[in-house]
Amino acid sequence: MFQRRVLCGIQPSSVPHIGNYLGAIKKWIDLQNSGDNLVVMLADLHAVTIPREPETLRKSVLETAASLIASGIDPKRSIIYRQSDLYHHTQLSWLLGTLTTVQKVGHIPTYKSKVKDESSIPLGLFLYPILQTADILLFKTTHLPIGEDQIPHLQLCTYMIEKFYHYYKKNIFPVPQMMATETNRIRSLRHPEQKMSKSDIEERSRIDIMDDEKIIQERVMKALTDFNAHVSYDREQRPGVSNLIDIYAGMTDQPIESIVAEAQKDNMNTGAFKKRLAQIIIEHFRPKRAEYLKLMNDRSYLLSILDNGRERAKEIADSTLNEVKDIMGFN
Template sequence: PKRIFSGIQPTGNLHLGNYLGAVQKWIELQDNGENVIWSIVDMHSITLPHDPKELSNNILKMTATLLACGIDPKKSILFQQSTVDTHAQLCWVLGCLTAFTRLARLPQFKEKSEILKSIPLSLYIYPVLQAADILLYKATDVPVGQDQVQHIQLAQELAIKFNKKFGNTFPVPHSLINEDASQRIKSLRDPSKKMSKSDQTSKSRLDILDKPEILIEKIKKAVTDFTSKVTYEPEKRPGVSNLITIHSMLTGKSPDQICSEVDGLDTGKYKLVLADVIVEKLTPIREEFSRLIKEPAYLQEVLRNGTESATEIASDSWCEVRNKIGFENDI
């Protein structure tokens, strides 16, 4: 049977890259009646320097945001990673199967460690924790953005390695990539980088909770080039093409269709058209968020129920792992 798992870090706000690359797909899978588990992966959030008070607030904020986007706790399991102890335990076991040099090749490590003076061990090994997150639920499919494909490959290798060594235990998980998001959503300030929660400049991303005037301002300032015509050429014109990708994914229209619809507008005028589309899409989500964030007791209850359901599945897998690797003594 199919089981779907994915996670999101409670660092900062959900942005349009997260929404289009991952969350939009999560909701579709949930509403199709799939067996789905979503995790707010707080243990991953402490791999970069963080403020405890902020993290703790962000966990509730991310919960409210995901619910506002359409995650339904009656259909999905939504839980906070650190409340299920076995993630860290399975991570240790998988770490024992991972070659040190294998992790150095992963691009996210390179990108994120660049800005640090001293690189924490956790930043190096977090893809192993990610593999544990996935395998613990025996997930078959992992809907993620294109930037995560290499991490899912590591999870596949570890599943195969574990099965070979200790007997068949884990299904080999596949990444589910939103076809249109094979172009990952780019930073508005520098279209050679992806849009990221952890980017220092908030103008680089469109946050799901940004007020309309902020959204409009950021889109107006988005870096394009000196050609005024609106054309979709991701290689040659990454800036304007990124805007068209966003537009296309929000509306389901193809890039070509969009270009012909706005034929005659220059990029400046086109930005205003796109801003309208984005504001219309995000306004109901922002309003629902404002309602939910005033109900912390409800949010906490959702997370508690999630922990309970997740623990049930995770404990079974962990028990099986313990048995297989020889942690149980049957004298």
């Protein structure tokens, strides 16, 4: 009944780090190359649940777009666009907001984890899950490549679909299916008990995928491990070394057991393993970085790609929003 469509969303926070790449972007490219119908949304509205410096936001959108395209997202095969270019997101979010309650949204764990002071909750942060549901339903998304931390948001989306049907007796939205990724979550290079994050003030904690080769080499070599030079995998007892093995597995698609066995066969210590991993990362991203720099040096061309993506996304969004408004009595 519904055309298969995959929605991929990413907040524009400059160049994605290697954890973003292995956990999401690489999967999106595989889906695109296997023939899936992809919509790639630069979620700049979600990026301003609290205010951001305007110039930083503008620059981050372009850097994220250039990174995705350089990595393999093909604007001819997939739609890539800025969320804020379509008013449909916020209008549908408002309409869907009539179908749920403050209590329902307030129980979402990912929202609650970001609230530090319950007496001063940013409204944008509170409404974030409803806007996220609008993003999904606007394209009648059938599949979502998301992690387990997004399951509560998917459940809210399903709840709103059921509420819409209950009130209006129209089945116009597919219930989206989760496409779980098998990649282990990449951890901080300096604090492997934490996930890799752009919000970490210590830049050595991560590798951004368009970093130059010297930075990649330095950050891998200085990644925190332990006093045991033996290469083995144990996320509880040896989180630092295990994190590097996870990155190696993500970059090469090799099973973890095979990587460890190969390192032990070659009598490789952690220092030598780091050198090999750094070279793998550098060689993988070298052509992508060249393409990224080319795109960033041609701002007008990059903006034209996003403009074209907006028009293609708008065709779908116009149809969905008009259908919803007609059912609800606005047309």
